[in-house]
Amino acid sequence: MLTDTQSSTASKAAPVKNGASPDVLIRTVNLWKTYVMGDEEIHALRGVSFELTRGDYVAIIGPSGSGKSTLMNMIGCLDTPSQGEYWLNGKLVSEMDDDELAHIRNKEIGFVFQTFNLLPRASALHNVELPLIYNGTPAAKRIEMAKKALESVELGHRMSHRPNELSGGQRQRVAIARALVNSPSIILADEPTGNLDSKTSVEIMQLLEHLHEQGNTIILVTHEPDIAAHAHREIFIRDGMIDRDIRRK
Secondary structure: OOOOOOOOOOOOOOOOOOOOOOOEEEEEEEEEEEEEEOOEEEEEEEEEEEEEEOOOEEEEEOOOOOOHHHHHHHHOOOOOOOEEEEEEOOEEHHHOOHHHHHHHHHHHEEEEEOOOOOOOOOOHHHHHHHHHHHOOOOHHHHHHHHHHHHHHOOOHHHOOOOHHHOOHHHHHHHHHHHHHOOOOOEEEEEOOOOOOOHHHHHHHHHHHHHHHHOOOOEEEEEOOHHHHOOOOEEEEEEOOEEEEEEEOO
């Protein structure tokens, strides 16, 4: 069931393959994820349905064990549902094979993790280049793109530095630049301030707000209400279901 907080579709917009408006970037329909553990079935997701439009800034929030991480893995194409449909950019992702999912992850989704996930011996520039190396972008072009991404997060002066020469906030900025470098459809940030102090957390959240103002679609996954409050919409997950869906801006 879709919530009353979702944006209405434009009356003259041409439909895409999933029947939604072209402004709808993500559409999930009755998503279930069930794990079998011995004789027991664990339902991590129980019929989750919602839509996200392009340019949304959404927080998925819930306590440990609520299903928010499972939902994040679905959105990030790191896992597939046991039942239901997941549409991304008009493509039925829930029926793709592993190679197709890998392509979607590289082209459509920019990941930002709590632990940064940077190569320790590589420079900031090389870390940002990695998604472009994987998709075969020529060297000269990918260096140009990586430099531009680092400049967009105000780290143009630290391109040659390795992670151990950067602060926690700077490392997260490198990770955000890496997420941006392919111009993805979504920036998916999983607890992006979890390893940062309060002051640096505020700076990173201000950066994400700035990136949203530039037109990026951001999905923030967190268990912290004060971090979720930076988003313009909050989807609360409890017991594998959407408990509340609130749009504030």
